[in-house]
Amino acid sequence: MQFEQQMEENARAFLHGFGLKLEEIVDLIRPVGENELLLLAGSVVEGLANAESDLDLILIGDGPRLASLTLREERVETSTIIHPSGLEVSIDTYEPKELERVSATMRVLVHCLDDPDSIDTFPIIYDESDRKLLHRLATSIPLANEEAVVRSRAGAFVDRLPEVVAITRMIDHFSHREDAISHANLQQWDAASFSLMRSATDIVGALNAAAGLTNHNARWSIPLLRQAAAQLPPFDVDFAIDLMLSRVQDNTTFDTQVDRMNELVGVVAQQLPGLLPISAKIAEHFPITLARVDGAEATMPKPWEAAT
CATH class of the missing domain: 1.20.120 (Four Helix Bundle (Hemerythrin (Met), subunit A))
Known part of the structure; x- marks a missing residue:
């Protein structure tokens, strides 16, 4: 709980410099579906941001694209918008299947940790996108559908x-x-x-x-x-x-x-x-x-x- 409070304090302090409140961030993008997750993550919540940092949002869902220009990598789409204050907002969008896939891998890894004598292989998460997704699911502030975020964190064993x-x-x-x-x-x-x-x-x-x-x-x-x-x-x-x-x-x-x-x-x-x-x-x-x-x-x- 202390860590979560610190993340929120970090975010509020950073946003204050741009005249924004944490509660207003969800309004920067399209409406979030009831089965989608929206997270504030990155250097801003981790206390690593500076005045030139952008705001990192993570959207996990299958709704419409967030912007006309989207950069597509293998497993994530990245959109960028500029707030009138000058704040750059970067949104990484994952399809739900990507979260399901890394959650399944984490399930196996946790089994390996808990019962090492029963295994003959040990999967390692080397994909940069997968590491980033898991870290940001674990270290982030839910901006919408908080109960769904809690369930997703449990399913991905982020603890x-x-x-x-x-x-x-x-x-x-x-x-x-x-x-x-x-x-x-x-x-x-x-x-x-x-x-x-x-x-x-x-x-x-x-x-x-x-x-x-x-x-x-x-x-x-x-x-x-x-x-x-x-x-x-x-x-x-x-x-x-x-x-x-x-x-x-x-x-x-x-x-x-x-x-x-x-x-x-x-x-x-x-x-x-x-x-x-x-x-x-x-x-x-x-x-x-x-x-x-x-x-x-x-x-x-x-x-x-x-x-x-």
Whole structure:
């Protein structure tokens, strides 16, 4: 409830600068059908907006288009309108079948988390549009048909989204780390640095998710991490940010970076101990990739030893 109140305060403060009230936003577009969902999402509600930010609306429904000019991607249509105040309003429209599809995937993922011994496959939501839809369904303000929004959130298991995002980012983290190990074995330090920085970005995403912040957009990683720190076991935020920007140039600096990342893996493990069984299950099939998610200390061999 506190998070929802904060989102509303963020939105009202932003809209006040344009002479608008939250209750007036629904009137910026066509009437919303009784089976449609309209959400205010994005940087405005998450407290990340600035004076140049636009307003992000999410419409899930099958009614008429919102504007004469619409950009169509594979699974979403985007329309833009300009309010007389100068505020740009972006509307992403999804057909109901898209929500049904990602809800079905989330149902499987939650089953995997709850009963890892019963599974032999683990679906991962890599599609950018799907990640965005789930995040915005979870982190948004309903502007119409609030009861339908509540039902849709329950059906999509958005309360479990932080766990799903965290384990996905951990898988990404170790995958990119293995790429870095391969480059380090060949003394390819530029390539190793690039892969390690990607790996560090992934672990920061996992930290954010462990604190309930599931925004998929990498440009918000650092400000979200500063928010997340208050919800997590103690760790050095600047230390984590430095990992995203640091290069390695020899085995010693590489080993140091990996050891520092292990400390952050431990923070995720402390915050979400429920992920350890599914991590162990995945590690049965990918022993190098996830065997190191092993608790608060998150110990591991030297990277070049692990790669042999």
